[in-house]
Amino acid sequence: MSERKPQTEAVRIQAEVSPHGEHSVPVYLTSSFVFDDSEEMRAAFADEIDRNIYSRFTNPNVAELAEKISVLEGAEAGHAMATGMAAVFTTFGALLSSGDHILACRSLFGSTHTILEKILPRWGITHTYFDASDPDSWADKVQENTRLVFAKTPTNPAVDLVDLERLGALCQERDLILAVDNCFATPVFQRPLKLGAHLSLHSATKFIDGQGRVMGGVVVGRADLVKKIFDLARATGPALSPFNAWVLSKSVETLELRMEKHAQNALTVAQWLETQAGVSDVRYPFLPSHPQYELAKRQMTGGGAIVSFKVEGGLEGGRRFMDAVQMCSLTANLGDTRSIVSHPSSTTHSKLAEADRLAVGITPGLVRISVGLEHPDDVIADLAQALERSRG
Numbered sequence: 189m190s191e192r193k194p195q196t197e198a199v200r201i202q203a204e205v206s207p208h209g210e211h212s213v214p215v216y217l218t219s220s221f222v223f224d225d226s227e228e229m230r231a232a233f234a235d236e237i238d239r240n241i242y243s244r245f246t247n248p249n250v251a252e253l254a255e256k257i258s259v260l261e262g263a264e265a266g267h268a269m270a271t272g273m274a275a276v277f278t279t280f281g282a283l284l285s286s287g288d289h290i291l292a293c294r295s296l297f298g299s300t301h302t303i304l305e306k307i308l309p310r311w312g313i314t315h316t317y318f319d320a321s322d323p324d325s326w327a328d329k330v331q332e333n334t335r336l337v338f339a340k341t342p343t344n345p346a347v348d349l350v351d352l353e354r355l356g357a358l359c360q361e362r363d364l365i366l367a368v369d370n371c372f373a374t375p376v377f378q379r380p381l382k383l384g385a386h387l388s389l390h391s392a393t394k395f396i397d398g399q400g401r402v403m404g405g406v407v408v409g410r411a412d413l414v415k416k417i418f419d420l421a422r423a424t425g426p427a428l429s430p431f432n433a434w435v436l437s438k439s440v441e442t443l444e445l446r447m448e449k450h451a452q453n454a455l456t457v458a459q460w461l462e463t464q465a466g467v468s469d470v471r472y473p474f475l476p477s478h479p480q481y482e483l484a485k486r487q488m489t490g491g492g493a494i495v496s497f498k499v500e501g502g503l504e505g506g507r508r509f510m511d512a513v514q515m516c517s518l519t520a521n522l523g524d525t526r527s528i529v530s531h532p533s534s535t536t537h538s539k540l541a542e543a544d545r546l547a548v549g550i551t552p553g554l555v556r557i558s559v560g561l562e563h564p565d566d567v568i569a570d571l572a573q574a575l576e577r578s579r580g
């Protein structure tokens with residue numbers, strides 16, 4: 189039989205063949221696994237045979253999820269963990285030592301900034317930020333002790349893009365590890381490993397779950413790097429619950445379908461927003477008005493679900509808009525079937541200095557919407573009434 193397509197594998201890969209013949213893979217809800225005798229147990233601990241020992245180390249449901257994401261991303265290996273931040277932190281911990289330096293994209297997810305700014309410096313690991321929109325400045329920011337480059341594209345919440353091919357070439361030339369947070373695009377629309385990255389990371393809590401139920405994180409990429417990450421996770425314990433892995437793994441089977449619909453809806457909403465009085469700076473990668481539209485078409489096959497735009501009236505205008513929304517949810521998540529609106533200046537990014545917010549494109553009136561799977565007419569109707577009611 190010819191080699192199957194990744195989407196087919198994402199649907200059909202199944203952890204183990206159960207003696208009961210369930211069509212839906214069972215949940216291997218167990219802390220540990222039994223052995224026939226002392227020799228089998230010794231060999232398992234000595235890594236001479238491939239056996240599950242203890243669910244902090246490996247578990248069939250967790251391995252199934254990692255394998256599915258690896259196939260979709262075109263990766264050699266992968267490991268799934270308790271949350272997206274567990275995947276980020278364990279990656280840093282496994283690949284960096286005291287004295288090393290990280291070159292990081294300025295607009296990262298907030299908790300990643302906390303790790304870079306408050307936690308890693310205690311262990312002598314420093315960082316410098318680079319701007320997604322200024323690739324000419326990247327090379328000069330590489331230091332003698334730079335080991336890892338960490339990028340997120342599209343960025344949150346300003347929806348800027350990092351040119352991964354260009355960054356990948358720089359990393360190749362300077363012998364640096366390139367890790368990319370691919371949470372917004374998902375492997376359905378962007379495959380960083382094909383563009384020069386060595387690792388691709390996910391908060392599986394977002395689109396991989398897609399229904400706002402469970403937390404999870406995944407890192408996939410070069411086998412030698414994933415092995416180091418796995419070894420640290422095995423010892424330190426950010427293990428993914430088998431139940432959450434089961435939920436996430438089932439969700440991967442519909443990821444492509446869902447992402448296609450998210451992107452269709454998001455484009456419809458973004459195009460409508462562009463025509464609205466009192467709305468400016470509508471950002472969506474697949475809008476021709478996006479300053480990096482050509483790059484978006486080169487490195488992504490779809491624009492994803494996240495749209496940002498600016499409402500009039502600054503910080504208060506943004507808050508009035510949020511209060512006027514009726515159907516869309518006000519919640520600290522994204523990548524759900526249900527559309528979610530957020531106002532970064534008064535919530536997720538409120539602790540940053542105004543200048544730091546502006547440096548990553550977060551103006552006081554910026555609103556982010558994670559467009560869900562409702563009919564787009566209803567999302568638009570909600571945004572329309574909210575815009576109307578929130579005018580100052």
Ligand SMILES: Cc1ncc(COP(=O)(O)O)c(C=O)c1O
Binds near residue numbers: 403
């Ligand atoms: C882009 C991005 N990366 C990482 C994370 C962290 O993931 P988690 O909340 O699963 O730890 C998030 C969470 O919002 C995110 O949006």
